[in-house]
Amino acid sequence: MADIYDDIRQDHEDILRMLYELAERGGDPQKLFPDIYNRLFAHLGAEQDVLYEELLLAQPSRERALEGFVEHRLISSLLAELAPSNPYDERWHATLAVLRTTLDRHVADEEGPTFDLARRVLSDERAASLGGRYESARERHLKLATVR
Numbered sequence: 001m002a003d004i005y006d007d008i009r010q011d012h013e014d015i016l017r018m019l020y021e022l023a024e025r026g027g028d029p030q031k032l033f034p035d036i037y038n039r040l041f042a043h044l045g046a047e048q049d050v051l052y053e054e055l056l057l058a059q060p061s062r063e064r065a066l067e068g069f070v071e072h073r074l075i076s077s078l079l080a081e082l083a084p085s086n087p088y089d090e091r092w093h094a095t096l097a098v099l100r101t102t103l104d105r106h107v108a109d110e111e112g113p114t115f116d117l118a119r120r121v122l123s124d125e126r127a128a129s130l131g132g133r134y135e136s137a138r139e140r141h142l143k144l145a146t147v148r
Helices: 004-023 029-056 059-082 090-121 124-144
Strands: none
Touching: 004 029, 004 090, 004 124, 029 059, 029 090, 029 124, 059 090
């Protein structure tokens, strides 16, 4: 049975794969970017609503949750800058590179130290139940995504 860690890890893998396709393999930005934007927007919102809100409740994980909120704000800012821009402009690609670097670091921190900390404050049963809540929140946020 999947838990919140499996769900988040799968989202990370999917989103990073799409970013790689766009940035490294010369994928069509007009085709790929809307899906990247929408998936990442939904992921960030669901992660905040479910995992980070849960981590705020325990003192050992509170600071890490607050840092996660700040990192998400930075990632959201980069996404918002990319969305209305011309994907054939060199500044767009520079911003995309910064997004990838920021996201790579965020994912490494999250799947390492943040998940380790979460496993200390959340029971296995709680992590499993949060997986379902995460999936529901992600679908709700996906409906709110604005790039088509």
